[in-house]
Each structure stands twice: as structure tokens, then as C-alpha cells.
Amino acid sequence: MEISEVEERIKLLEKLGGIIREESRAYGIIDTAWGFAILAGFLIFQAVEILSLPWFYGLIPLIVLLSLAFALTVYFKRKIGEQLGYKRAGWLGNKIKKTWLATALIGGTAYMLVFWSPPVADIILKDVSPGEISGLILLGWLIIDGIGCMVQGIISESRFYTAIGFMMIISAVVVANISFVYSWSAFALTFGLGYLVGGLRDYRMFKSSRKAGVRIE
Amino acid sequence: MNNIEELARTLAGIDRVLHERIRLAISTILFHRGEVSFNTLKRMLKTSEGNLATHLRTLEQAGYVKVKKRFVGRKPQTTYELTDKGIKAYREYLKTLTKILQFEK
Numbered sequence: 001m002e003i004s005e006v007e008e009r010i011k012l013l014e015k016l017g018g019i020i021r022e023e024s025r026a027y028g029i030i031d032t033a034w035g036f037a038i039l040a041g042f043l044i045f046q047a048v049e050i051l052s053l054p055w056f057y058g059l060i061p062l063i064v065l066l067s068l069a070f071a072l073t074v075y076f077k078r079k080i081g082e083q084l085g086y087k088r089a090g091w092l093g094n095k096i097k098k099t100w101l102a103t104a105l106i107g108g109t110a111y112m113l114v115f116w117s118p119p120v121a122d123i124i125l126k127d128v129s130p131g132e133i134s135g136l137i138l139l140g141w142l143i144i145d146g147i148g149c150m151v152q153g154i155i156s157e158s159r160f161y162t163a164i165g166f167m168m169i170i171s172a173v174v175v176a177n178i179s180f181v182y183s184w185s186a187f188a189l190t191f192g193l194g195y196l197v198g199g200l201r202d203y204r205m206f207k208s209s210r211k212a213g214v215r216i217e
Numbered sequence: 218m219n220n221i222e223e224l225a226r227t228l229a230g231i232d233r234v235l236h237e238r239i240r241l242a243i244s245t246i247l248f249h250r251g252e253v254s255f256n257t258l259k260r261m262l263k264t265s266e267g268n269l270a271t272h273l274r275t276l277e278q279a280g281y282v283k284v285k286k287r288f289v290g291r292k293p294q295t296t297y298e299l300t301d302k303g304i305k306a307y308r309e310y311l312k313t314l315t316k317i318l319q320f321e322k
Binding site: 003006007009010012013016017019020084085086090091092093094 | 236238241242245246247248249250251252253254256257260261304311314317318
């Protein structure tokens, strides 16, 4: 076997990788749905906090929007799977799923357990006003999800998602130095807007790209 | 053992089932996409049904791919996915390619 044969195989892998990556952009529509839900829902919650309205004025639209995003995810996954002929996620999709599970579920649970542990909760409830509590909780999630987003960007080699994660962490630092109340808008304008724009961009690129294939002689 | 000998041994030890172009392409798509239908593979690889079926059978016989047959509505659909053995072999194959390229450098 010649070295040139190995190089030719590498080229084939790169070409296929490019096509697979292009087709993955179809799933951007799901990111758009979540981005919109977070952007709209969190901005509504922010307005409720600032206007000192009853909390359920913010919570109900948020639950509705997140449920809608979840339903759309199920719908689009099935639709895209039918259109492209895939049944479930491959190696990269599984890696990203596991990353989010580890970050949000394990990291998030640990954070909430620390936050509500009696010594920590005592200090927080003594020194933080009730209006700022939800913002303070969300501040932690801004960092946790920011890490998740950065890791997703690194794994999928997407500078855009890495940048969103970075912006989330930076915005957490800024909010912590101004007022916890603004965590809602920080989350909406980094994660929400980022996913909305990034998802739309990916989906549009998928739509405009022709369905390519590799002819193997 | 010198580098030339080691390179020759690596080249000789390459997985011949995966090294064939179409089988390598099939395995790559299945590795990145999970479960894929026959028609999708045909579309992506722009190859004839007979040729594709032959290579899929070889991969199946090697224990690298498993087949699922089901009905979607009234239409029969055949899908393929890599087995654990197939995933392991594919990763090993990629490692071997990388190793060969490093020899070249």
C-alpha cells in the first residue's frame, strides 16, 4: 500500500466531514426556537422584576415559551430526521448531549445544593433583598450554562458558540458588580439572542447549500 | 526496529474492511450520524444500490454494522448503524491513518 492511498483516504474523510457538518446546520432551527423562548421569556421576567409585578406574570409566559420550544424540538428533530434520513444522533451529537448533561444536571444540582444549604441560605436570605434572590440564583446558572456553551463550541469547533459561552461568563461578572436583578436580561441577551441568531444563520446556510454527495470511484 | 520497518508493519496491519473507499465512507457517515437509512447512504455516496448493498453486507459480516428493518407508514425502511465493534474498529482505523501520516513527516 502506498502513502498516497492513505492521503487519498484522508481527503475522502475531510470531504465527507464537510458534508456532514453542512447538513448538521439543519438543526439550527432548534437552537433558534430555544433562543427565542429564552430571549422573550427572560426579558418578560426582567420587566416583571423591574416593575415589581406579581412573579407569576413572568413565570407563566416563561413556562409557556419553554414548553413551546421543547415541543418544537421534538417536532423539528423528527422532521429533519425524515428529510435527511437520520434516526438519531451520532458521535458528535452524543458528545454534546453528554456535555450539557454533565454541566447543567450535575453542575446545576451541586450549585443548587450549595445555594440552599442552611449556612449559605442563611447568609443570602439575611443580606439579599427578596427581589434580587431570583437574579442571584440565575447568576450561577449564567456561569454554569456559559461553561456548557463554551464546551459545546469547543467540541463542535464552532467559534460562535464558544463566544456565546464566553459572553455569558463575562456578563455574569458584570451583573454581579451592578445588580443581581439584571441577570435575566444578561441571560436573554447572551444565550437567548446568541442561539436565536446562530441557529438562524446555520439554518439559512443549510437551506441555501445544495444537497451534496461524494462520488466514490 | 527502524522507522521504515515500523511503517511497513503499520501499513500491513491496517483494517482492510474499513480501508476500502465506499466502506470507509459508509462507516464515517454512520459514525457521525448514528442510524442512517439506505436511501440516505445512496444519496450521500452517489453510488448504485447494488454496490452499496454489497459493501454494507461486507461490513455486516465483519460485525461492524447492524441492520434494522421497519415500516414507516406502509413503506419498508432499512436503516444501518455501527455496532460497538464497528465504532472501535473505526476509531482504531483513524488512529492508524494518523500514525502513518506522522511517519511520513
